[in-house]
Amino acid sequence: MERKVLLLMENKHWWNNSVVYQIYPKSFQDSNGDGVGDLRGIINRLDYLKKLGVDIIWLNPIYKSPQVDNGYDISDYQAINPTLGNMADFQELIDGIHHRGMKLVMDLVVNHTSDQHKWFEESRKSKDNPYRDYYIWRDGKNGKEPNNWGSYFSGPAWKYDPETDQYYLHLFAPQQPDLNWENPNVRHSVYDMMNWWAAKGVDGFRMDVINLISKPKELTDGPLTGDEKYANVEKLVPNGPRMHEFLQEMNRNVMSKHKMITVGEMPGTTPEQAKAYANLDNKELNMIFQFEHMGLDGNSNPALGKWNDQKTKLADLRANFTKWQKGLMGTAWNSLYWNNHDQPRVVSRFGDDSNEENRVKSAKMLATMLHFQQGTPYIYEGEEIGMTNVYFDKLEDYVDLESINAYHQLVDDQHLLDGKTMLKYLSMHSRDNARTPMQWDDSKNAGFSTGTPWEKVNPNYSTINVEKALTDQNSIFYYYQKLIKLRHELPVITNGDFQLVAGNEDDPAVFAYRRQNADTTLLVITNYTDQTLQRHYDVPDGAKLLITNYADDAGETIRPYEAKVYQY
Known part of the structure; x- marks a missing residue:
């Protein structure tokens, strides 16, 4: 144990005892009444985040985007989406963050772009276009897709483009074509963009599905199980053959030149793999987001994916936390989180929101369980006041593309579930649960917007809101504030x-x-x-x-x- 503790102390970085607060900009604070959160709204709430005590603010994508996947389809990496503001607003935001002694992490989405990105618009024009090889194009096979891969968002992972009579790969929505990282021009275009943001003062990057950028050498068919029509890419693509090469090259070209924090979103990664990605030698990333504990409430029927209403058993949760804590100790660094923009609310999923007393008690209990572990904690907006799932009971209320597609696939197409059951499952696991507007007070629309919010506000905002939390010294907010303060003050939480x-x-x-x-x-x-x-x-x-x-x-x-x- 002494050797491991010494190693951690020798390799200590500024972010080791930091706490990150994640903001989903569309849902945080609207400043102009158009129903969509924006950068000026975040600027207006910086003092709140300073009061909470967090060190780092992570923004979900704020780049120019058609918003097919809520900003994860980027059409211009070096422009702000007009609904969120402009570059002057961004500069004021980052200056305000730094003035308050906090740092800013940007979302980096470079596995894919929008199909409206200038690179793709050029790429699809002809087979000999200079940008053709920026994406992954293939001929069809026997009048069908090049292989049997399925998209993460259901359906095939290939889209036919009649202009050149070929298919392009999209692991997510058809409007999100995958970049071809085998092309060095792609890689260095990405590095130039990252350095451009670093020059503006950005302190780090959260890298969206970064372990998908290196595809298998041969894009061959994957195995099918049961009634599957398409092969599960979650088992075929992650952690490809050139991942470490690409990340080390990125580190040399970008991260090593700046005092940055980096976290890679890496579905399907094991502790052994994480030791290489997030090793304390700092040649690749500082830490990763793994998803094992997010899948512990999955069901035995793979055809249903994550859709169920089961609660995670403590035995499974404890075993998983222990595996990662002991597996990375002294070698690599953990990220600690309960929820994010893609996951249901922690108190509804792992705790008990059936009544007010249990909601408050279980939210504090879960925070305690996580925040005393070794690693960097991430707080998702509203978690610090115990916001809950929204429990929509009509499909029309859902905005999330994944949820809507899953309903139609499982209910309308495959007839695996009836509509009522699927709506119950959506109310437990839909990404919309995390994306309802931040609940600031008990005024109209929870103080989020004077207009019509882009996503419906959770009806419980009149009792669960920031204003109420700040007036109650026993609130979840002040409990989180104390947890953050303890992490700053007690080295044992970092190096123990x-x-x-x-x-x-x-x-x-x-x-x-x-x-x-x-x-x-x-x-x-x-x-x-x-x-x-x-x-x-x-x-x-x-x-x-x-x-x-x-x-x-x-x-x-x-x-x-x-x-x-x-x-x-």
């Missing part, structure tokens, strides 16, 4: 070893672990259930109760959704 409490490995209700360095031990105890339990843990005399979500300490009685941390 992680160990499960002996005997806790199989506990169905309580997750208990220790963080320990040469000076300090923290004992973290969290009750994942609504039951009152009896548990004994060895707590030395004189130990300090560092934080808890109850008003007192009941000792060996562990109350519903209780969380407490001892320091000694």
